[in-house]
Structure formats: structure tokens, C-alpha cells
Amino acid sequence: MGSPLTVALLGGGTVGASVAQLISESADDLTARIGRELKLTGIAVRDASKPRPGVDSKLLTEDAAGLAASGTDIVIEVIGGIEPAKTLIESAIANGSSIVTANKALLAAHGAHLHKLAEEAGVDLYYEAAVAGAIPLLRPLRESLAGDKVTKILGIVNGTTNFILSKMYNDGADYSVVLKEAQDLGYAEADPTADVEGFDSAAKAAILSGLAFHTNVTADDVYREGMTKVTADDIAAAKSLGYVIKLLAIAELTEDDKGVIVRVHPAMIPLTHPLASVRDAFNAVFVEAEAAGQVMFYGRGAGGAPTASSVVGDVVAAARHRITGSVGPAQSIYADLEVR
């Protein structure tokens, strides 16, 4: 067995801690699956003096820039947000590292740029965890459905709003009451804007559209309407007709095959549709493709451990490529569709 593959971890929050834990607890299995040991060389955190149970304190550093540029085989970025994540990833790519990130905002805004850098440098750029947390979704779209023509995607990709809408459906309660409950349970942020106004879903819709339709879509291109105006009465009326209201991310190819329409808004779904049974904080993405027909992916969209599962899956893929000196398929953007 060759020398260990080195891994730098940028970010020590909930997801970062779960990633560090999963890499450490699954060390033997990961070594067997990859064919070499994974060696965590450092974890960049905001405050290295803060006690972190289960994490070797010698690994902690406040020098994210230095760690990102240290030329490890793989750099994992789970800081989130545009900066400093973007600069750190650019620096890591320039130093020859493959990238695994969970950063939806960054990918939705600068995905094309980062893909270009990674392709030029001959490194992997993976971000399975950026959309629908634990659900293996981007790799199937990028690879398994690569022989097919995707025509439409319908996604419940925000757990917070799905939790709120499920509660409103079950209890007949109003939005403001259920939001408070979701905040108390930790399912919603103190400032819930990014979730309830659909910004989070729009970023994910942009990423999904790029992969499914082989074109560039950014979060700003996405028509967006939140779910704050959905009332208990709306839900009751939908229910009486055999429908449930969900906040959907929708991306579809136009009939002339020359454009894509990407939007986020509340939608009525018949109770017989597979998406109707996606309850609480779960996510699901429903895909229609010409040959495959209807396909759906379902699972947990957020949380430390589920997100870490996707991150470490990407790490295994990138690690296998480092050993064979190859990279995974590039993003394959060739369609240049008009976003309508």
C-alpha cells in the first residue's frame, strides 16, 4: 500500500466536526475502499482554543489560507458562503489539490469559474453535499443519467420550509406559529429569510440545472417566490381537493430545446405524486428524462452526519482518482441555453 493521501479540512462547524469524526471512525473501511490511508493534516477553525470533543487539538489551526495552500491531495471546504471560501478554494486548486465542498452559495454563483479552474489544473471538484445533503443526487445526474436527456426536475430541496409546510398541513396551524416551533427545534434559523424566501432553494435549483441541462445557470437567474404568504386556509383548501402545498425548485427544458426555465415557488402537488409523501425535514428530487422516465431521489437534506456522508463519499471518489492519476468527468457544459 502506498503512502497516505493527505486531506485538509477547512471549517470546524457542525458539518466540519461530523466530517472529521466520520473520517476518523471509518478509517479502516475508508482505507480498504480507497486502497490507501487518508491522513487529515489540519482543520482550519475560527477559534483554535475552543475545546472540540473527539478532535485532536494538534490538528486545529486558525490559518485557513496556509492550510488551503499546503498542497494536500484533497481540500475539503465546509465553511460556507462566498468569501473567504472562494479565495481558499482557488488557492487550493492552484496548489494542485482536488476539492470537495458542501458550499451551495459558492457553486450557484461561481460554479462555472471554479469548474474551469479545476479542469485546467487537472483536479476534481466535487460538491454532492451542496444540494440535498445526504442524497446521492449530483453524481447520478452527472454520470448515471449521462446517456439520457433530462427534461424536467422538481425538487423539495429545503428542509426548513418542508418541515413548516408539513406541520401546517398536519396541524392546520398558521405560518407564524409553526415558524416559531421550527426555530425552537433548530429546524429554522433566527433569521429564516434564506430558507422561507426561497434563496436557498434557488441556489440549489441553479446547481441542478447546470448539471442536468449542461448549461450555466446562476442563482440570480432563478425566478423566486418564497412560501411566507401560504396560509393555513390555502393548505386546507388544497387538502380538500386532494393536494398538498410544497415549496418546489423547478427546472425544465423549453419545448424548442433552446432554453431552460428555472423557478422556485409554492406549488400544489396531488397526494398520489411521489413528492407528496416527502414530509418534515426530508428532501427529494424528482427527475424526468426521455428514456428513463420518472426517477426520484429521497433522503435527509441537512444535518451534520448526513452532509458528512456525502462529503466523505466525494473524498473517496477524489482519493481513488489521485491514486490512478485521473479525474472524474468534468462538468460538461456545452449547451449554452437561454435562461427564460
Added chain:
Amino acid sequence: MGSPLTVALLGGGTVGASVAQLISESADDLTARIGRELKLTGIAVRDASKPRPGVDSKLLTEDAAGLAASGTDIVIEVIGGIEPAKTLIESAIANGSSIVTANKALLAAHGAHLHKLAEEAGVDLYYEAAVAGAIPLLRPLRESLAGDKVTKILGIVNGTTNFILSKMYNDGADYSVVLKEAQDLGYAEADPTADVEGFDSAAKAAILSGLAFHTNVTADDVYREGMTKVTADDIAAAKSLGYVIKLLAIAELTEDDKGVIVRVHPAMIPLTHPLASVRDAFNAVFVEAEAAGQVMFYGRGAGGAPTASSVVGDVVAAARHRITGSVGPAQSIYADLEVR
């Protein structure tokens, strides 16, 4: 752009015809995604004189052995059954071709042997279409969940029996009546044994277990009970309790992590479970993993076009590897668990 990648197709039945059609109709997209053209060099069929609309008759040959051994970049096998498929695939691997197959019976019986041959020869062996047709399932298990520990799989992996059980549930009809209807609609074979006695599900359970638990399981290892003894009364009783009866393929790691239990039998599922809403000829596989939690994959399990979608997705993956001179991750069998 380099010279075209050559592809030989073994089998001209429903799936073979759909594969040939998809490769031909999607030629431009496939070229853009792969980076090179795919060139079909021949289609091995039983009767080359039979007219096949949409297929270039010059490609047809009755010499499957010659075509399999012709050293094309990729050999697609959609004949099904153990022989001659096994000999043809062995010969193709010996001649340096990467393999894409939809052959569940062959993989469930001789998967370990074929994986070994492919690994030694440095070629890909892909079979996404062998389990749950169009659903991207094996690649996610092999790659996306590679950082996680799968503990349990529950699958509705046979469309025929799911169609029959759905009909019995909805109509209150007896097995024999619904079987006749399924046969008339083409959902069940004249001899339905392989489906209704669970042999088909058992082969798929064996393949899924191997990938999920990194151990060798063959179809003969699987405990198997069909669904022919499920009566309309059983289903009505289950329904009144809030359950639905499905034929499940179940594979689970034992608590001591040293064994796997793999079985196929009718099971009661609460109506609130995501598998309960998998109706008619659809398939779904529900996976529990330690970090990811619950994940489900849903879609069409059979049919020419859906199966072709998976086959051609595998062809794209294998083609990309040919260009970079690499192969995808091997099966990564290392666990040697006892099948209980």
C-alpha cells in the same frame, strides 16, 4: 477531437433495440459529453435477416463470439442469462474491452469472478441496469455512499410482483385474476415463476448486498419466499391496519458487523413509509446508512427505454475512462462477511 470510441452490442431484443436507438438518436449529445464520438461497430442478434426498423442492417451479425472478441473499446451485453453471455464477456475482457451489461442473473451468480477478470485486465465492468432498471442506484452505492456504512437495504426490485400486489390492493382481487391481467398487459411472463417466486428479486438482492456490504453474496445464498400465497384477504386485513403488502428484497448487516442476512419475502409496510407509495410497475430501493440516515431511490425497474438509459449512462462512464486511460473504482470486496 480524437478518433471515435468503438462499441459492440450483443443482443437485439427489446433492450438491445432501445440501446441502439438511444446511442443513435443522442449521438451529438453523447459526443459532447464524452469528448469523442461513439461508433457502433456491430449488433449481434439471433436472426440477422429479421427486419429491425431504425437499425442499420449492415451492423447486424449472427457471430456474437466474433463481435465480442473484436477488441472494441466497449462491449455491451444485453442478451441475458448465464450462457453464452458469460463466455462472451470473458472473451471481451480478454480482448481488452470494457463491459457494460444489464445481466442480473450472471452478476448474481458470477459477479466476483467477472470483477476479478475486469480488474486484472484493467477494464471497467458496469451493470447499473441489472438492478432496478432506470434507477441510478449501483453507482450511488458504489461511489456516493462509499464514505458511509450501509446497515440495511429494503427494495421493491420486481415490477411484475409490485404491479400485481398494487392491483390486488386497489381492486381487492385475487392473485390468479390479477396475474392473468398482468400477463395480458405484458407485465408478467407466460411463465411468471422467476418473478412471483422471488428468483428475480433474489438475484438483485445478491448484487445489492455485494456493493453495499463489500462482500460476496450469490443468488443461492438468499432466503427466498415468493408472493403467490398472498391472498386478497391478507391484503384487506393489512389495509385495515394501515399497512400494504409488498414483496421486499431485504439485506442487512448483523449487529456484530460480521454477517449479512439477505432475504426475499412478502412484508407488511406501514402506509406512512416511503416504500408504501411505490405503486404499479415502479421500483424503489430504501437504504439506511449510519451517517446518511434514510435514503431512497425510485423509478422504473424495467422496459426497453428505461433500461437503455442506465446502459448508455454506463457506456458514457466507461468511454470517459477509456479516453483518460483509467478505470472506475473496483468492486472493493474486502469484508468477507458470513451470509446468515
